[in-house]
Amino acid sequence: MELMIGLILLLPGLTTATLGLGWLVGFKVSERLIARLTGSCYSLATGLVIILAGWMVHQDLRYVRLSAGNWFEVHTYRFPLLLQIDRLSLPLIALSVILVGVIGAFSQRYMHREGGYLRFFFLLNLFGFGVLLLFLAGSFDLMIAGWELVGLTSVLLIGFFQQRNDPVRSALRVFLIYRVCDIGLLTGVAMLHHYVGAATVDRVFTHPWPDGASLLTGGQATVVGLLFLLAAMGKSAQVPFSGWLPQAMEGPTPSSAIFYGALSVHAGAYLLLRAQPLIESSMTVSVAVVTVGLLTAIHGTMIGRATVDAKTSIAYASMAQLGLIFAEIGSGLEWIALLHLSGHIVVRTLQFLRAPSMLHDHYRRYSAAGGEPTATGAYFELLIPAKLRVWLYRLALERGYHDVVLERAVVGPLVQLSRWLREIEDRLAVALFGPAKRATYQLGQMGRHSRPVSRQAELEERVQTCPPRTNVRSGMEGADV
Amino acid sequence: MRASIYENPFDDGLSLAQRLEKAIGEAAHLLPTQGPIGVFIHHNTLHAFQHLPFEEAVVEASKKFGTEPYLTEARYQQEVRRGRIRIEDIEAVLDAEADETIWPRTLTRRQLRRALIWPGPRPFSADNIEWLIEEECVLERLRGDLAPETIEAIRGGSHEEESQLAHNLFSACHRRLPKRVEHSSTLPDRPGVGLHWLTGVDLDQVIHPILIRLSSVYLDQGQSYWPMPRSEEGFYATVRDLFGQRGIHRLFPEERYLVGLGREFRKQRALNLTALETITQILARFKIAESEWEHCVEAELRALPGWAGLFHQLELDPGLAPHTPWRSSLADFLAVRLTLTWVAFGNIWQQSGCRGLGETAWRQPRKDDSPSGNLGHLARVARLFDAVQLLGLSAGQMNSLRESEFQKLTSEIDLFHETERRRILHLAYERRHELEVLAPLKTYRESLDPARFRRTVCPKAQIFFCIDEREESMRRAIEELEPEVETFGAAGFFGVAVNYRGLDDPHGVALCPVVVKPQHAVIERPTSEDKGVDQKRQQRRRIWATLLQTSFNGSRTLLRGWIGTIGFGLLSLFPLLGRTLAPRRMAVLYRWLEDRFLPTPSTELTLMRSEEDGQELTDQLLVGFSIKEKADRVAAVLRPVGLTHEFSRLVVILGHGSTCLNNPHESAYHCGACGGRRGGPNARLFAAMANNPLVRGRLREIGIQISDETWFLGGDHDTASDQITFFDEADVPLSHFDDLIFVRRVLDAARAANSLERSRRFESAWAIKTPASALLHVQERAEHLAEPRPECGHATNAVAIVGRRSLTRGLFLDRRSFLISYDPTTDEVPGEEGRSLAALLGAAGPVCAGINLEYYFSYVDNERYGSGTKLPHNVTGLLGVMNGQSSDLRTGLPWQMVEIHEPVRLLLIVESTPEKLLKAAFQSPIVRELIENHWIRVVTINPDHGSFHVYRHGVFEPFTSRLEELTTVHSSPEWFLGKLDHLPIVRVAGQGIG
Numbered sequence A: 001m002e003l004m005i006g007l008i009l010l011l012p013g014l015t016t017a018t019l020g021l022g023w024l025v026g027f028k029v030s031e032r033l034i035a036r037l038t039g040s041c042y043s044l045a046t047g048l049v050i051i052l053a054g055w056m057v058h059q060d061l062r063y064v065r066l067s068a069g070n071w072f073e074v075h076t077y078r079f080p081l082l083l084q085i086d087r088l089s090l091p092l093i094a095l096s097v098i099l100v101g102v103i104g105a106f107s108q109r110y111m112h113r114e115g116g117y118l119r120f121f122f123l124l125n126l127f128g129f130g131v132l133l134l135f136l137a138g139s140f141d142l143m144i145a146g147w148e149l150v151g152l153t154s155v156l157l158i159g160f161f162q163q164r165n166d167p168v169r170s171a172l173r174v175f176l177i178y179r180v181c182d183i184g185l186l187t188g189v190a191m192l193h194h195y196v197g198a199a200t201v202d203r204v205f206t207h208p209w210p211d212g213a214s215l216l217t218g219g220q221a222t223v224v225g226l227l228f229l230l231a232a233m234g235k236s237a238q239v240p241f242s243g244w245l246p247q248a249m250e251g252p253t254p255s256s257a258i259f260y261g262a263l264s265v266h267a268g269a270y271l272l273l274r275a276q277p278l279i280e281s282s283m284t285v286s287v288a289v290v291t292v293g294l295l296t297a298i299h300g301t302m303i304g305r306a307t308v309d310a311k312t313s314i315a316y317a318s319m320a321q322l323g324l325i326f327a328e329i330g331s332g333l334e335w336i337a338l339l340h341l342s343g344h345i346v347v348r349t350l351q352f353l354r355a356p357s358m359l360h361d362h363y364r365r366y367s368a369a370g371g372e373p374t375a376t377g378a379y380f381e382l383l384i385p386a387k388l389r390v391w392l393y394r395l396a397l398e399r400g401y402h403d404v405v406l407e408r409a410v411v412g413p414l415v416q417l418s419r420w421l422r423e424i425e426d427r428l429a430v431a432l433f434g435p436a437k438r439a440t441y442q443l444g445q446m447g448r449h450s451r452p453v454s455r456q457a458e459l460e461e462r463v464q465t466c467p468p469r470t471n472v473r474s475g476m477e478g479a480d481v
Numbered sequence B: 001m002r003a004s005i006y007e008n009p010f011d012d013g014l015s016l017a018q019r020l021e022k023a024i025g026e027a028a029h030l031l032p033t034q035g036p037i038g039v040f041i042h043h044n045t046l047h048a049f050q051h052l053p054f055e056e057a058v059v060e061a062s063k064k065f066g067t068e069p070y071l072t073e074a075r076y077q078q079e080v081r082r083g084r085i086r087i088e089d090i091e092a093v094l095d096a097e098a099d100e101t102i103w104p105r106t107l108t109r110r111q112l113r114r115a116l117i118w119p120g121p122r123p124f125s126a127d128n129i130e131w132l133i134e135e136e137c138v139l140e141r142l143r144g145d146l147a148p149e150t151i152e153a154i155r156g157g158s159h160e161e162e163s164q165l166a167h168n169l170f171s172a173c174h175r176r177l178p179k180r181v182e183h184s185s186t187l188p189d190r191p192g193v194g195l196h197w198l199t200g201v202d203l204d205q206v207i208h209p210i211l212i213r214l215s216s217v218y219l220d221q222g223q224s225y226w227p228m229p230r231s232e233e234g235f236y237a238t239v240r241d242l243f244g245q246r247g248i249h250r251l252f253p254e255e256r257y258l259v260g261l262g263r264e265f266r267k268q269r270a271l272n273l274t275a276l277e278t279i280t281q282i283l284a285r286f287k288i289a290e291s292e293w294e295h296c297v298e299a300e301l302r303a304l305p306g307w308a309g310l311f312h313q314l315e316l317d318p319g320l321a322p323h324t325p326w327r328s329s330l331a332d333f334l335a336v337r338l339t340l341t342w343v344a345f346g347n348i349w350q351q352s353g354c355r356g357l358g359e360t361a362w363r364q365p366r367k368d369d370s371p372s373g374n375l376g377h378l379a380r381v382a383r384l385f386d387a388v389q390l391l392g393l394s395a396g397q398m399n400s401l402r403e404s405e406f407q408k409l410t411s412e413i414d415l416f417h418e419t420e421r422r423r424i425l426h427l428a429y430e431r432r433h434e435l436e437v438l439a440p441l442k443t444y445r446e447s448l449d450p451a452r453f454r455r456t457v458c459p460k461a462q463i464f465f466c467i468d469e470r471e472e473s474m475r476r477a478i479e480e481l482e483p484e485v486e487t488f489g490a491a492g493f494f495g496v497a498v499n500y501r502g503l504d505d506p507h508g509v510a511l512c513p514v515v516v517k518p519q520h521a522v523i524e525r526p527t528s529e530d531k532g533v534d535q536k537r538q539q540r541r542r543i544w545a546t547l548l549q550t551s552f553n554g555s556r557t558l559l560r561g562w563i564g565t566i567g568f569g570l571l572s573l574f575p576l577l578g579r580t581l582a583p584r585r586m587a588v589l590y591r592w593l594e595d596r597f598l599p600t601p602s603t604e605l606t607l608m609r610s611e612e613d614g615q616e617l618t619d620q621l622l623v624g625f626s627i628k629e630k631a632d633r634v635a636a637v638l639r640p641v642g643l644t645h646e647f648s649r650l651v652v653i654l655g656h657g658s659t660c661l662n663n664p665h666e667s668a669y670h671c672g673a674c675g676g677r678r679g680g681p682n683a684r685l686f687a688a689m690a691n692n693p694l695v696r697g698r699l700r701e702i703g704i705q706i707s708d709e710t711w712f713l714g715g716d717h718d719t720a721s722d723q724i725t726f727f728d729e730a731d732v733p734l735s736h737f738d739d740l741i742f743v744r745r746v747l748d749a750a751r752a753a754n755s756l757e758r759s760r761r762f763e764s765a766w767a768i769k770t771p772a773s774a775l776l777h778v779q780e781r782a783e784h785l786a787e788p789r790p791e792c793g794h795a796t797n798a799v800a801i802v803g804r805r806s807l808t809r810g811l812f813l814d815r816r817s818f819l820i821s822y823d824p825t826t827d828e829v830p831g832e833e834g835r836s837l838a839a840l841l842g843a844a845g846p847v848c849a850g851i852n853l854e855y856y857f858s859y860v861d862n863e864r865y866g867s868g869t870k871l872p873h874n875v876t877g878l879l880g881v882m883n884g885q886s887s888d889l890r891t892g893l894p895w896q897m898v899e900i901h902e903p904v905r906l907l908l909i910v911e912s913t914p915e916k917l918l919k920a921a922f923q924s925p926i927v928r929e930l931i932e933n934h935w936i937r938v939v940t941i942n943p944d945h946g947s948f949h950v951y952r953h954g955v956f957e958p959f960t961s962r963l964e965e966l967t968t969v970h971s972s973p974e975w976f977l978g979k980l981d982h983l984p985i986v987r988v989a990g991q992g993i994g
């Protein structure tokens, strides 16, 4: 039975590898084959999960583990390949295999004849593998691997339409935020190793989920808990890292559904649920998680109400509920959080898939209501004086000024710092090699701009030469000789 | 402050504001004319250029918009290789163009063009020349595709190696072609562009996100939960109030490049400026003179054409807004845009260290990246080298050319630039299409027995369809199955222009072509005995609506969403799995549930209006039709098609629409003649009118003899699921029961056959071989959440045939022809000759041409004229779609709708004589413009002896090609099964009465 866990993980792994190989070799794989492969992979996995679940219930098992030894060892550090299914991961694994399968079936139609069909399915399967690894991981080290795969595929699918600027720009932005927050997970796991010498669940917690208690001291739990919170905040779009979520809507609809409606965006909440005993043992972390959650909930619901396009409004609604899930986790309501999480995953997936029907659905509702739908926003008008309403509306419209604040508080100073460092570098170069050598030194720094003697001079020069043209058309003028 | 900065330099007596309005009005012409997407109306994408000849207009537009006028040259070349374009087509097109001597006796323009166009010059440019020289060694050998005699000519008698030949030739070209330094430069057309060139910071990237967000929340028709606090005075005032808030404004941090935006708006508010005044002021601050206004305003508006166009459309016709006609004006939009531009400009200017530059530094021209220096020159030489190879000139000849001869040669080669070559190739592409349609038609026409044109036998049933080309296969399927059924095509509103409100509709909508404004209103209401049923139905629908509304809004709010997702979240798994894994069964289940819980009352139409109480008005509309009005409408449909006698016992009228899920462009699949809506109600109305004995009496007086045995029955054909529904079936007299069963049986078989023919075009439906499984397949498509192609829509449309069905009955037209029934013999009423034809062309002409041209442009440049791939589309404000979360509103058709289209202009074939046709067509200025400027191609077929004439360059020329023999197949499926591509016209044997 334990081996079945490995099989569940192996199936998407093999599918991914097959598709990836086909892609690399440049083999022309037919759409049908890709879809069939994906379909059978996840149907089989679903079957396995059901059998496993039945077995667990029948035998009244708290968990099933599969240890495949260590991947590698360096001195005292060991990277154990430990997979496990327990009461926390079982529902999520079940949802994962079902939903990735459903999205596969959906995309078979949706992506038909689209240039990146193979690429899309490769990434979808890779994501399936990553997310299963994330949920199945019996140690936090292994979880990092899944976590990174999920992040990577997410970014690549946001930039799916590579030929356009906006998707690529959004993808880069999301990538940046992911990277910043991933520091939390990496450092957290490193700290675990430092404190208890391992990061497997059985070494960190006393009992299997949800009865476990943390084996760390209060102070240690606070440190690790806060670091994990940082990681979770990035992945689950919590304030103040929430600005990326609407921007992630540039990809095709099914990928929006599986990532930002369903699994990827809930991974942060899962991490916190997994580390729940740690959070529980530290008041600071609990309060922090609840605060972040509530802030996000308020932020999400307020901004979501002023959004006007289908995908963004779902994204913010999703963010608000995620905030509540965080708050539940922070207050120790893990079962409610798990139920909330699972229900939410399904609801949002369906909503995203239906997003293009917004018009159709609206008119049905509208005509069923006899052309008099209940007005929305009425509470708002009752509770808040007119003047404040306009103010709040502006706040919502500007998305809470998140990006502006982030830019001013973080990005701006960083840019300033780098400029300042460059200047010092330049000066050092002058000081070390003398002005004559400076030019050669700069030549060595291909592609880097030196600070111009005068900005104005540079600009005048720029007018003379030619910056990139906007909107060039190919060969309109044709073959003049 | 209000005074103008500039003195009025023009003496046109217009005030400053008027002149600005005029400039905005002029610029607005160039914006897309698409309204809110809920009602999609096909129209010529280049409507603003329709006053120009087609070939000129596409090039003009491509310069203006940076779009493609035709397909790419590579694509046409591929079509030549595929045999879709033949060399003879290219030659014929070149022969039709004016010729000129280049070198006396040795080279003419025609010869030069013939040599250059195929296999076509290679695309040398400064960007690829280096690579081509180094990797492909293009200069060291001759082209591989030259004919032996051309190589001989290049050789010029010498016996050198090929590489030596090539080298000599290239050196000759190199020596002769003077190095030209090009000094072309472009002036920025608006401050944002100039600033971008100057600083590298894209101003649009700063202002577009906020401008798009503001526009969409302002125009929103109810998609957002919190409505925007709008000002009565319009968009500009709203935005100004929102951003110009006092007091707490300090709490708002401002974006780096938008610092001072609040201050600017507050200042404008303090001065109480109108939108026009704001625009004037900001233009003045940028030192843009009045003479440049139009140019600059146009550039500003064209930066976000979709949104600007929507503001303009809603300004022209506020009624287009599906729910709330918010006050909309293009000047408002421009005022907001310019204010944002001004503020962002100032910030970027300052932060990029431009302060020291003069105020008008943004106006400095940017030198075009002329293929500078050696590479550009090299590319030009390479292009000449390529051209002389194709012409078969030897190095010796090149060297010995006199300078004037050489100049003449290069200038002629220049004249035949890429766009010009694409134009020729496109004309060849269309010529082949024309031949492949007209030759079989002519051959078939000649084979017809004249007796076949006379309607003498009374058929078993008669069925009217819309002129829509998607119904061609349906009509053919019926005739193939049951030769004793006669079919007709009439514009899908069946002459009944009406404002109709169905039982479940919240309000009435116009069901007629967009150019017509309905004068009459009809309401569907429950019959008196079923009033109670209706009450129950509407009550339950209200409950249902409340439930849906609550769950929809609830999932987006905090607390309700919390309870909802915890309590019922996992239940969504059921619809999720059902909708994606078994969509058709799920739809059946839903329909069953609907039937169970929503009782359907029998209904009647408020159709009657007696002459006396005739002035009952609702919203300026007459309620119902008087007897005379009804008779007029029925006659207007029956007479042109020639159905004035020999009515069968049952006459069926089928409107059409399309049901599809998850498709914002749903309306584009509906009936174009009903203004992008379903045409079923029109069919039902028409049938009810024609069944009225008083109406029949009146019709008899004007020579339309509907027998008492005849019953009219209205219905609706769903072009996506191929479902056919009849209306008022219960009213069919018992005596006609057998006829009803007969028609039902024929239509059931025909719709299955039709779905099989449709399935051949779906790449994913390759395995389907039987009508029954095809029907299930198309039903699933219509209900599939994930299906971006529920049906192919109007894709592949190319022909419109106005004439008797006998001309085409028995021909396989591949769902590519609009079929407009017209009997020229009944259009000879003395004094009114051609009246029916004029009416048909006036109504159907613009509809068909609009569809055809929209498909043409959305196909040739899908990113710019069309709306790109559908996959990232995101519905916003119930008004349109954006790409992702913030982009311009996408107008035109998405790629999935047009991908199998063949971009050719509509071939309008009319059974008439050239004189009569022109007389009739020119009664409508729009049709006249379309024909005279060649936006459609026109052909006539003489009704008496069947000679063909094609309209070219203002005159009708006889068309004489015919086929040796028309391929004959036994049945349509035999011809189309297993084939994906367009199919030639063939004869389907065993079909037809004759």
Ligand SMILES: [Zn+2]
Pocket: B466, B467, B468, B491, B492, B656, B670, B671, B672, B673, B674, B679
């Ligand atoms: Zn129609």
